[in-house]
Amino acid sequence: MVLTLALLAGLIAAWLMIAVVEKIRLGLRFAQALLYVPFKLAYRIADDRIKIARNAQAPVIYVISHQSRIEPALMLSLLPEDTLHILDDASARSPWLEPWRELGRTIAFNAEHVFVSRRLVRVLKGKGRLAVYLPDAVEPDVKSFRLFRAITRIAMQADARIVPIFVGGARYLPVSLTPAAIAPRHWFPCLSISVLEPMTIAELVARNPDQASNTNALFDRFAEARFAATDLERGLFVAMRDAADRVGASHPIIEDVISGALSYRKLFIGGRVLGRRFEAVTAPGEAVGVLLPNANGVVLTLLGLLSGGRVSAMINYTAGPASVTAAVRTAVIRTVVSSRAFVEKADLADIVTAVETGGARLLWLEDLRESVTPLEKLTAAVLWRWPLQPQNAAKPAVILFTSGSEGTPKAVVLSHKNLLANAMQAEARITISPADILLNVLPVFHSFGLTGGTILPLVTGVKLFLYPSPLHYKIIPEIARKVRPTIMFGTDTFLANYARTAKDGDFSSLRFVVAGAEAVKPETRRVYRDRFQAEIIEGFGLTEAAPVVAVNTAIHGRDGTVGRLLPAMRMKLEPVEGISDAGQLWLDGPNLMMGYMTADRPGELQPLTGWHDTGDIVAVDREGFITIRGRAKRFAKIAGEMVSLGAVEMLVQSLWPEQRHAAVAVPDKRRGERIVLVTTAEDADPEELRKFGRQAGAAELMVPNDIVKVREIPVLGSGKTDYVSTRKLALDKLGVAA
Incomplete structure (x- = not known):
């Protein structure tokens, strides 16, 4: 009895003492502190x-x-x-x-x-x-x-x-x-x-x-x-581990069509085993190339590199050998992780040669897997919660290469903090939870596919299903029917093609689809609403912003816009000569990149200081919804007037909605530049287009006189139109000197 009373008195005394400390520390009343x-x-x-x-x-x-x-x-x-x-x-x-x-x-x-x-x-x-x-x-x-x-x-x-x-x-x-x-x-x-x-x-x-x-x-x-x-100082590895603690280490978190599903625990065990191997052949902070498709192996590799304090340089294997060699040299990549089965199946022998030409050697996942010992597996199973190297959120985590849709690609260096910030900015704007399943068909070498389609689910506990190619238009709807995703990411081009081959029930499980990289056409939006009861929420981003800048939501959305700015971001619009109702977009925020690496200064980080010029011309309405008018480089200057090539494409799309179109500017001796329409519409007629333009109230300068008909318009691996190749194609067809 005496012992019990003494223990009770001790507890009360401790309570009172802690209350006094809290009262002084926070300035509370004693009753509040108690x-x-x-x-x-x-x-x-x-x-x-x-x-x-x-x-x-x-x-x-x-x-x-x-x-x-x-x-x-x-x-x-x-x-x-x-x-x-x-x-x-x-x-x-x-x-x-x-x-x-x-x-x-x-x-x-x-x-x-x-x-x-x-x-x-x-x-x-x-x-x-x-x-x-x-x-x-x-x-x-x-x-x-x-x-x-x-x-x-x-x-x-x-x-x-x-x-x-x-x-x-x-x-x-x-x-x-x-x-x-x-x-x-x-x-x-x-x-x-x-x-x-x-x-x-x-x-x-x-x-x-x-x-x-x-x-x-x-x-x-x-x-x-x-x-x-969100504590952005904890780094990506720790943020993913925290998610495992919240939803349970046994929670299935990733799955692909070959390897099946992996729980958080198995993912971290595999990542630690690979991380040990990466540590043995690379130096801390070194950029290590990742040449892998959307599959469990790429997530294990990313996690292993994060754990080991290495930087994942995501190789765009669809960009062509010259771009791959340039990327390897720009980021000073000495080792590239890949898979023999993937290289053989995707017929990437020329890309492997390009990697070696750039000065890097290949590290094959198959060889690493075969060399793992039972002791290594056991050690990883015991220590899976701890990273191999101390984590510093301010240091580089990933290097991505810009799409090069308008010029030479650059290496964009993103820190742990940039990537985690962008994932959590999206989570603070869009309703997602561990009850969701996300189907990601966008490649991880593209910023949208990496942050939105891979990092976001890993730090929030959303189950991720990875599919290796967005171009399998017939297979992906079948995969969706089996997997029953509630969220999918895509581009307008990909989404429109999936809808053409899908049966009505294939995408019926979707709550919404997040679309980016290019404007969503009204027809694509209508099809998903009417056939699949799924809302397409359009967003906007750039690799330099890790990448999401603005997004609509299912409830707070406005068709034709890319949504509203993400939390903790700021923007300003600089006036553009010849454009009265829009401006050039500059951004600032915690998700903005560390800086660039360029071909003329390989391996050297050129830090971003202050605001970042996106090169996009945008208009913003009173509610903050952003409308993209086009890239600054995607405006033609005709007889002193600025004409948006994106607006030209939208005009043409309204006339021939079933086809793909790209507007490019070519030199013109009399007026400086002129617009050429490159289209897959076989029956495209300049006179019909002029007549439609007059009915739509379009300025005469907007209507292209030259039409180049092609079977397919060149696209990048991200699904964006490759305007460099398209413009070259137009110049060749018209016999115009660049």
Whole structure:
């Protein structure tokens, strides 16, 4: 009895002592600190940034993501005592919350009337504080989005600052408000409180003045708080391991058509075994070429290189021998990992020769696999959770080569932080979960296929099914019928061809399709909506941004645009001579590359400093939706007027929607340049096109007089039109000197 009492007294004393420490450290009242201690100990809460919220000058509105039943208790313990908490009905009545409700002022939430109350504006104008709990939805529905509008109005009327708060990890608690299939439960996950600096609505809008909507400025700031909950300093390997911890090491995470499915544990074991072999033949920080298709082997290789502190240089084997040799030399690649079976099946003997011509040797996965000993497998099975080398998120992780659609490819160097940031920016904008299955047919040497189609699922627990070629138009719909994916990535060209060969039920499992690299044609969008009940959400990116810059969502989307800027990114538009309603896009954000390597300075990182010029001409509407007018290089200057070649293609596509078209500019002695249409439409007629252009209200300069008919328009491995080859083809056909 005495021992029990002594133990109890010791526990109470420890509780009181920790409460005193927390009171001093965070500036809490003692009662707040006392009730905060159980949360602090149970969930090892990273809470340093809560000081930003506590020190915010009133009037202030705390906008809190309500993911679980503990957020109200946490915030009542941590926010200033004069804060008025607007609670949902369940939190306002819950018996267990009674001690915490005594810590501050609370009122019950009424979704229909609470935010139009003048009382809240008066509270704020009297130097008050409000805590508002919003539903945890990446893509809020109309009713939830109405709350953002209401908060915006109140903040503007009271000139109040906004402080977004997101409790990272709360959605995985047993008291989570998210279904368990989407957020697997853990009794004691580590929590981290993400708090952003206080800003008024006017200040939020001023950060991206080209996105003028007040409500969207608040919505984007809230998404930033979700994004900021990710620790970008942990690196890709650790982020993938954390995902394994969240969804379970036995969770099937990758699968291909040959090797079958691998769980997280098996993936990490295989990656560690390969990483040991890579360590033996390469130096830390060395660029190691990866010449592999979309299959389990490429993910194992990437993970092994990450674990071993090497840089994965993704070789585009569709670019041709000359480009491959140039890539090997530009990035100073000495070793390239490949597969004999793949090289033989894809008939890539010339690419292997090109690699060797560039000065690299081949390391074959088949040889590595045969040489693995039982002891190595056992060691990897025991130590799979730990990387082989210390991880530094600021160092290079991947080298990608630009598509070269308009010129010589360059090597783009991306850090762990760039890639992880972009994956989590996308996760803060698009609703995905471990309940999803992602079918990726885009090659990993393309930034879209790497970040969106490979890294994003690995760091979020989404099961990934890899298929080696996007060009198998008949097979991919059959694969989709068997795999039942809920998400697919693709380009308009690929998606349109899949739809032509697919049966009605092949893509019926899809929730949405993310499309990029080229504009989505209205016909492609209509087919997927009508036949497969799947929404195509169009996005925009560039390799230098790792790659996603903007994206529509299934709920917040606008056809014909590429969506809205991702969280934590900024943009500015520079005026372009001859274009009044659009500008040249410059970007800044945590996903922007480390820098380039170029052929004239091989192996030397030329760092990006400040803003990045994308070379794209874009227009932005009041809601922040971005419309691509074309590349700056994809404008023709005709008699002093700037004409978008992309707009020409859209005009032609409206007339002959079943065919493929590319508009290119060629020299013209009289007017500087003229537009040539390269098309697969056999019956394309210049007079018919001119007549259609007049009916559509197109300027006469936009309508090509020259039409070159071809069987196929050249494309790159990424699915984009190869404009360099297309222009050369047009010049040859017309007999015009470049």
